[in-house]
Amino acid sequence: MTITLNEAIELITLEADMLDHGEFREWLKLYTEDGLYAVPIDPDAKVEDLEKILNYAYDNAEMREKRVERLLGGRSISAAPPARTVRLLSRYRMLETGTGSCTLRCAQFLTELRQGRERYYAANVTFRLKKMEERFCIDQKIVRLLTSTEALTAVSYIL
Amino acid sequence: MQDLLDPRSLVSADYADGSIYSNPALYDMEMDRIFMHNWIWVAHRSDLPEPGNFITTFVGPHPVIVSRDRKGDVHVLLNRCRHRGATVCEHKSGKGASFVCPYHGWAYGLDGALRGVPHQEGYSGQLDKAEYPLVSLRVEEYNGLIFATFDQSIMSLDAWLGRAKPWIDLFMKQGAGWPVKTMGEHRFTFPGNWKIQLENTTDAYHFPIVHKSFLDAVDEETQNTFDFVGGEGFVEDLGHGHSVMVMIPDLVDLEDNLDAPVPDRFLELAEELSKDYPPEKVRQIVRAVGGTGFNLNLFPNLACSMAFFRVLRPLSVNETEIRHIAIGMDGGPECANEARLRLHELFQGPMGFGTPDDAEAWDRVQRGSLAGRDIAILLNRGLGHEAKREDGNLFSDVSAETGMRAAYRQWLAAMTDEAAAAEIGV
Ligand code: FES
Numbered sequence: 086m087t088i089t090l091n092e093a094i095e096l097i098t099l100e101a102d103m104l105d106h107g108e109f110r111e112w113l114k115l116y117t118e119d120g121l122y123a124v125p126i127d128p129d130a131k132v133e134d135l136e137k138i139l140n141y142a143y144d145n146a147e148m149r150e151k152r153v154e155r156l157l158g159g160r161s162i163s164a165a166p167p168a169r170t171v172r173l174l175s176r177y178r179m180l181e182t183g184t185g186s187c188t189l190r191c192a193q194f195l196t197e198l199r200q201g202r203e204r205y206y207a208a209n210v211t212f213r214l215k216k217m218e219e220r221f222c223i224d225q226k227i228v229r230l231l232t233s234t235e236a237l238t239a240v241s242y243i244l
Numbered sequence: 245m246q247d248l249l250d251p252r253s254l255v256s257a258d259y260a261d262g263s264i265y266s267n268p269a270l271y272d273m274e275m276d277r278i279f280m281h282n283w284i285w286v287a288h289r290s291d292l293p294e295p296g297n298f299i300t301t302f303v304g305p306h307p308v309i310v311s312r313d314r315k316g317d318v319h320v321l322l323n324r325c326r327h328r329g330a331t332v333c334e335h336k337s338g339k340g341a342s343f344v345c346p347y348h349g350w351a352y353g354l355d356g357a358l359r360g361v362p363h364q365e366g367y368s369g370q371l372d373k374a375e376y377p378l379v380s381l382r383v384e385e386y387n388g389l390i391f392a393t394f395d396q397s398i399m400s401l402d403a404w405l406g407r408a409k410p411w412i413d414l415f416m417k418q419g420a421g422w423p424v425k426t427m428g429e430h431r432f433t434f435p436g437n438w439k440i441q442l443e444n445t446t447d448a449y450h451f452p453i454v455h456k457s458f459l460d461a462v463d464e465e466t467q468n469t470f471d472f473v474g475g476e477g478f479v480e481d482l483g484h485g486h487s488v489m490v491m492i493p494d495l496v497d498l499e500d501n502l503d504a505p506v507p508d509r510f511l512e513l514a515e516e517l518s519k520d521y522p523p524e525k526v527r528q529i530v531r532a533v534g535g536t537g538f539n540l541n542l543f544p545n546l547a548c549s550m551a552f553f554r555v556l557r558p559l560s561v562n563e564t565e566i567r568h569i570a571i572g573m574d575g576g577p578e579c580a581n582e583a584r585l586r587l588h589e590l591f592q593g594p595m596g597f598g599t600p601d602d603a604e605a606w607d608r609v610q611r612g613s614l615a616g617r618d619i620a621i622l623l624n625r626g627l628g629h630e631a632k633r634e635d636g637n638l639f640s641d642v643s644a645e646t647g648m649r650a651a652y653r654q655w656l657a658a659m660t661d662e663a664a665a666a667e668i669g670v
């Protein structure tokens with residue numbers, strides 16, 4: 086069973102919508118158990134090498150959960166309340182499809198509003214999706230910020 | 245000519261005027277008197293491991309190239325072509341034999357010497373290449389830390405670091421027997437004055453308040469380790485604006501207490517290391533991975549902060565760039581270096597569980613300090629029980645503002661007397 090482009094887009098659009106609307110606990114369930122959420126610094130680093138280098142985020146399930154608790158816990162001054170975000174996904178391209186899994190790349194443009202300041206982040210996002218029993222899951226989400234090697238500002242939310 | 249602004253009217257022993265974060269004239273004065281007349285940290289030795297390596301960075305607002313020439317000597321060169329001023333290098337780092345200006349092709353060696361001028365005959369013999377090297381700054385190094393200054397007359401780096409040197413040596417024990425190397429960095433800006441950040445690395449008082457969400461994310465043992473306000477730690481003035489804040493006294497010397505049990509959070513790592521190293525070495529590596537228990541503030545732009553380098557760069561009176569540089573063991577076990585990287589990511593950087601909350605607090609200071617006129621920023625915490633050690637160092641409890649007072653004392657000396665930096669400690 087291959088995953089069609091439409092099925093893939095449906096899943097990652099759902100993810101984007103959940104993140105923009107603060108449904109973080111539900112968001113956790115979109116990932117496979119050993120799934121990876123990463124925001125690399127080095128634009129050229131391969132996914133399999135990220136473990137050996139410094140990233141902005143390199144989250145396994147445990148770290149994703151902690152990130153969500155931090156956003157919802159109300160104990161972080163930069164995330165109480167978290168920044169509001171609107172993200173648009175577009176320019177989808179299926180890079181690879183196999184039995185029960187696929188790799189898709191798309192563009193993400195995110196606008197952040199916090200304390201009256203608007204900020205923008207453009208990124209190339211690569212997803213690896215997997216079919217798990219009855220549903221599709223995110224097995225990898227790699228957010229490659231256009232400005233990853235520039236000085237950023239605090240990002241107290243999930244890209 | 246008389247200065248319109250007298251810094252003495254803005255900073256005293258235990259308070260500062262709120263305008264020190266937002267006065268543009270004061271900022272211009274700082275860029276000259278502080279950033280051109282003190283030793284400014286520019287690189288770690290491992291950023292330039294081999295001849296031909298270079299990085300680009302800044303000394304205050306001035307773009308510079310830090311290069312290692314063929315003989316292995318380090319140079320800090322203004323990134324400015326002597327012809328008409330273009331930058332000669334725009335790479336963050338690299339390796340090469342020369343810097344060629346992209347505008348008219350003047351070529352400079354790694355030591356800054358002007359080597360080639362296209363169509364030199366157009367100068368009719370009036371251009372002596374020896375007179376136009378890239379402008380070079382004074383450079384000195386201590387235990388891998390490379391500093392530069394525009395000022396040829398200030399004291400040696402060795403004298404400047406003075407009583408901070410033993411703390412640098414302790415900090416470098418994080419190599420666990422290997423040399424320390426840099427392993428990438430988080431770079432971010434916040435909309436506030438650089439001195440707000442300068443104060444922060446000697447501010448233990450904020451930790452349990454600002455970093456609640458970080459403490460929520462770690463195990464109980466780690467929470468207890470970080471419960472240092474009111475504990476046995478201390479802040480000590482090391483002279484020349486430098487200070488050390490010891491938060492976790494047990495982790496001052498990473499080669500001590502090697503028979504102490506391995507903390508739970510490092511058990512897995514210790515097990516993996518045990519495959520390749522004897523128990524004693526495993527404990528040394530594990531202790532090194534956790535980082536030191538102190539922040540060493542080196543005036544004005546570097547902090548050796550527990551397990552990483554914090555470097556600040558003023559961008560304008562109300563904007564500052566901060567780099568959190570990860571460090572590790574050069575040649576040490578990969579799993580240990582990876583553990584360090586994950587710990588760095590957990591707290592530091594724009595997506596860490598610590599830094600964004602710090603940045604929020606600094607942002608608030610910048611905005612709040614604009615309210616009203618003639619209202620003091622207090623720097624007097626811990627003054628009542630501040631005492632003097634035998635060597636003359638002032639010290640107080642861990643959450644005291646002794647380190648900030650030390651920094652502002654040096655700030656004032658540099659700001660009020662151009663020769664002060666040379667005279668202090670002589
Ligand atoms: S400005 Fe550099 S060669 Fe002319």
Ligand SMILES: [Fe+2]
Pocket residue numbers: 450451454455598602
């Ligand atoms: Fe902090």
